Amino acid sequence: PGTVGAFNLSSVYLNDGAIPAVVDTAVVAPELTGISPDRGADSGGTVVELRGVNLGAVDTVLFGSTPAETIQYDATTGRLLAVAPAGSGNKLDVTVSALGQSSTLARSFSYFRAS
Secondary structure, three states: OOOEEEEEEEEEEEOOOOEEEEEEEEEEOOEEEEEEOOEEEOOOOOEEEEEEEOOOOOOEEEEOOEEOOOEEEEOOOOEEEEEOOOOOOOOEEEEEEEOOEEEEEEEEEEEEOOO
């Protein structure tokens, strides 16, 4: 289930300012539900597909506390791809953020030593 975040109220003036109107814009939080693959080389560069809802506005993906090298969202397929950074550790959290809202998939990504 998605979570509705804050509502932004904006003033809009019609007819050159003669008619004020208020527009509500819901900011819907992203919800991360899965990733694939769930492991990558410690040298970085693994392309990870992130699954969930409301991922179109995601502007940050973290592997632990380290940002992804790149993020790409395909609106046609709804796929969000991120390139894992170099790192180390097992069972790191993966977090997506959009418009001040975030979702974390706990203990979901591990690094292995590249040979």
